[in-house]
Amino acid sequence: MSRAVSSVRxxxxxxxxxxxxxxxxxxxxxxxLRPDWGNAVYFLRDIFINLIKSIIAPLVFxxxxxxxxxxxxxxxxxxxxxxxxxxxxxxxxAALFIGLAVVNFIKPGAGVVLAATNIDIVKTIEQSHxxxxxxxxxxxxxxxxxxxxxRGDVLQIVAFSVLFALAVSAVGEKGKPIIRAMESLAQVxxxxxxxxxxxxxIGVGAAMAHTIGTQGPGVLVNLGxxxxxxxxxxxxxxxxxxxxxxxxxxxxxxxxxxxVREPAALAFATTSSESALPKAMESMERxxxxxxxxxxxxxxxxxFNLTGSxxxxxxxxxxxxxxxxxxxxxxxSLGQQITMMLTLMLTSKGVAGVPRASxxxxxxxxxxxxxxxxGPIGVAIIFGVDELxxxxxxxxxVIGNCLATVVVARWEKELDESRARVFGTAGExxxxxxxxxxxxxxxxxxxx
Numbered sequence: 118m119s120r121a122v123s124s125v126r127x128x129x130x131x132x133x134x135x136x137x138x139x140x141x142x143x144x145x146x147x148x149x150l151r152p153d154w155g156n157a158v159y160f161l162r163d164i165f166i167n168l169i170k171s172i173i174a175p176l177v178f179x180x181x182x183x184x185x186x187x188x189x190x191x192x193x194x195x196x197x198x199x200x201x202x203x204x205x206x207x208x209x210x211a212a213l214f215i216g217l218a219v220v221n222f223i224k225p226g227a228g229v230v231l232a233a234t235n236i237d238i239v240k241t242i243e244q245s246h247x248x249x250x251x252x253x254x255x256x257x258x259x260x261x262x263x264x265x266x267x268r269g270d271v272l273q274i275v276a277f278s279v280l281f282a283l284a285v286s287a288v289g290e291k292g293k294p295i296i297r298a299m300e301s302l303a304q305v306x307x308x309x310x311x312x313x314x315x316x317x318x319i320g321v322g323a324a325m326a327h328t329i330g331t332q333g334p335g336v337l338v339n340l341g342x343x344x345x346x347x348x349x350x351x352x353x354x355x356x357x358x359x360x361x362x363x364x365x366x367x368x369x370x371x372x373x374x375x376x377v378r379e380p381a382a383l384a385f386a387t388t389s390s391e392s393a394l395p396k397a398m399e400s401m402e403r404x405x406x407x408x409x410x411x412x413x414x415x416x417x418x419x420x421f422n423l424t425g426s427x428x429x430x431x432x433x434x435x436x437x438x439x440x441x442x443x444x445x446x447x448x449x450s451l452g453q454q455i456t457m458m459l460t461l462m463l464t465s466k467g468v469a470g471v472p473r474a475s476x477x478x479x480x481x482x483x484x485x486x487x488x489x490x491x492g493p494i495g496v497a498i499i500f501g502v503d504e505l506x507x508x509x510x511x512x513x514x515v516i517g518n519c520l521a522t523v524v525v526a527r528w529e530k531e532l533d534e535s536r537a538r539v540f541g542t543a544g545e546x547x548x549x550x551x552x553x554x555x556x557x558x559x560x561x562x563x564x565x
Contacts, residue, residue, distance in 0.1 A: 136318040137382045144322030144386075148329030155330020158323040165320025166387060168313045172306055172395045174266035177416050178278045179302040180398065184409020185282035186296055193529065194279060194413070201414050201525050205422040208517060211358045212424040213458045216431030219350035221454075225342040225432075226439025229498075269391065271416045279413065303408070310395040314379075321386030328504055340502045347432050347506050351513050354428055359520055366527045368520075372540040376400045377519045385512040388504060390419055393515045401519055404540050405533030406526040414525050418518035425513030426475045429506060430461045433479050434486075437495030441487050449486070457486050475510070476503060 131139070148155035185194060220226075257276045259265040265273035285292035363370055380397035384390055394415070401411045434457060438449040449457075460482055476496060483492030499506075526532040 133314055133317065134378050134382055137321050137379070137386065140318035140320075140322035141325050141382075141386055144325030145329050147322075148326035148331075152330035155326035155328075159327040161323035162320050162327065162387065165313070165316055165323075166389055166392055168316065169389075169392045169395060170269050172310055172313065173269055173271065173391060174274055175302055176306040176310070176395055176398065177271065177274050177412060178266075178281075179299040179306065180408050180412035181275065181278035182282045182285060182299040183296060183303055184407060184412050185279065186285040186292060186299075194283075197410065197413060197525060197529060198417075200528050201417060201521065202421065204521055204524055205418065208358060208362070208424050208521075209422065209427045210462060212354055212428040213431045213462055215354045215357070216347075216350050216428040217435065217454060217458055219346055219353065220432045220435040220439075221451075223342065223346045223349070224439055225340075225346045226436040226441075226443070228443055229340075229436075229440040271391075271394075272420045275413065275416045306395070307399050310399055314396060317383060320392075321383065324387050340498070343432070343436050343499070344502055344505055346436075347429060348509050350428055350432055351425060351509050354424065355513065355516070358424075359516065362520060362524060366524050368523055368527070369538050369540075372404070372537055373520075373523070375541040376404045377516050380515050380519065381512045384515040385508045388507040388511050390511055390514050390518075394419070397515055397519050401522045403536065404523065405536030406522045407531050407533075410526045410529065410531065411522050414522045415518050418521050419514075422518055422521055423514050424517040425510030427461065428513070429475055429510040430479055430482070431458060433475075433499055433506075434461065434482055436499070437479075437483055437492060438487060440495055440498075447487075453486065457482060460485070475507075476500065 144155075147158070257272050259270070259273040259277055262274070262277045265277065285295050362368075363373065377397070377400065380393035380400060383396060384393040387393075398411050398415055401415065402408055435449070435454060438454070442448050461478065476499070479499070480492060480496045483495060486492075487495070523532060523537075
């Protein structure tokens with residue numbers, strides 16, 4: 118009996134994306150009409166995030182081991198890593214300069230006075246600090262992989278998994294049982310992800326209810342120009358840079374949008390890239406990207422390819438500089454802005470594993486460029502609307518990392534074109550059944 122994806126779904130069985138959107142709307146209404154309820158149901162969001170975090174370590178570990186050791190792709194790992202890092206640097210630099218252009222055109226900070234209020238918030242942010250390049254490299258190699266998995270440190274898990282895969286491949290026949298075990302574990306974790314995704318609409322609804330219930334719809338009015346500037350810059354970046362990449366690399370646009378819509382919706386609602394990682398990895402494998410590329414490029418991108426966050430840093434830092442001009446008459450020239458962008462380009466690579474990472478980087482950079490201690494005051498003001506801006510930048514981070522896996526797969530000439538062009542259609546289910554990928558067949562039936 119065929120289990121192929123149906124082209125028409127009954128109205129009472131909406132796709133997961135539709136369910137997430139319904140959850141967002143209902144959660145927003147609850148938070149607006151009954152703010153106390155919004156705070157009361159926040160624990161449901163925490164349950165969902167915890168379930169997702171429990172998936173990440175075994176999924177990333179098993180996928181990388183199978184992809185590298187199982188495929189015997191040892192020689193390709195270094196080349197793939199170099200290509201990925203070059204791509205990451207190009208797109209994140211483009212994100213910085215698009216943010217710089219938009220914030221200088223709209224000038225959301227003009228007229229904003231930096232008064233000393235809520236400065237205590239900065240003390241919490243200052244407890245963390247961005248890692249230097251050397252610190253980031255050292256941090257990538259864990260002293261205990263168990264501790265890294267407990268913390269959910271994706272970069273450390275990737276580094277250990279690559280070295281472990283090289284060792285498994287080097288022992289030859291004796292490593293085959295490990296590879297078979299990892300194949301089974303990867304399939305089990307994808308099935309586990311499908312189960313957890315059933316809870317996603319409730320989790321994202323609770324997250325939205327809490328956001329609106331805590332901050333209120335009035336937060337959209339206060340500093341609305343800053344929020345609008347960021348989202349405009351994000352849209353321009355998606356259309357211009359991502360659109361150009363998709364055209365150059367010849368990626369099926371409609372199918373790619375279908376592949377990233379669920380991970381992007383999860384990231385937007387929960388403001389957590391981690392919540393979208395398992396679903397994003399599953400979607401990219403279904404899209405035709407080999408597991409070894411998905412397992413290596415996507416988790417690495419969570420440290421080095423934060424395009425949404427870097428664009429946000431450009432907008433927010435110049436916003437504070439513009440507000441400083443209003444407050445004390447100090448003006449930041451275009452040359453100083455470019456210097457600040459170059460600084461952000463380097464320091465933003467050290468945000469992995471830092472709480473409130475973007476605000477930490479923003480504060481550290483502003484302290485070096487904005488006079489009279491106005492940087493911390495600016496960060497304290499931005500903190501009030503950071504949750505709303507975090508939704509957009511996290512969503513773009515996830516889309517960017519999904520796109521990066523497809524780009525690297527195309528460069529490596531390993532993208533399965535036939536799978537990419539049938540994603541989300543009945544043809545995908547038929548391919549999965551023929552190849553025996555029952556977990557992906559189930560995912561296709563559930564999600565699309």
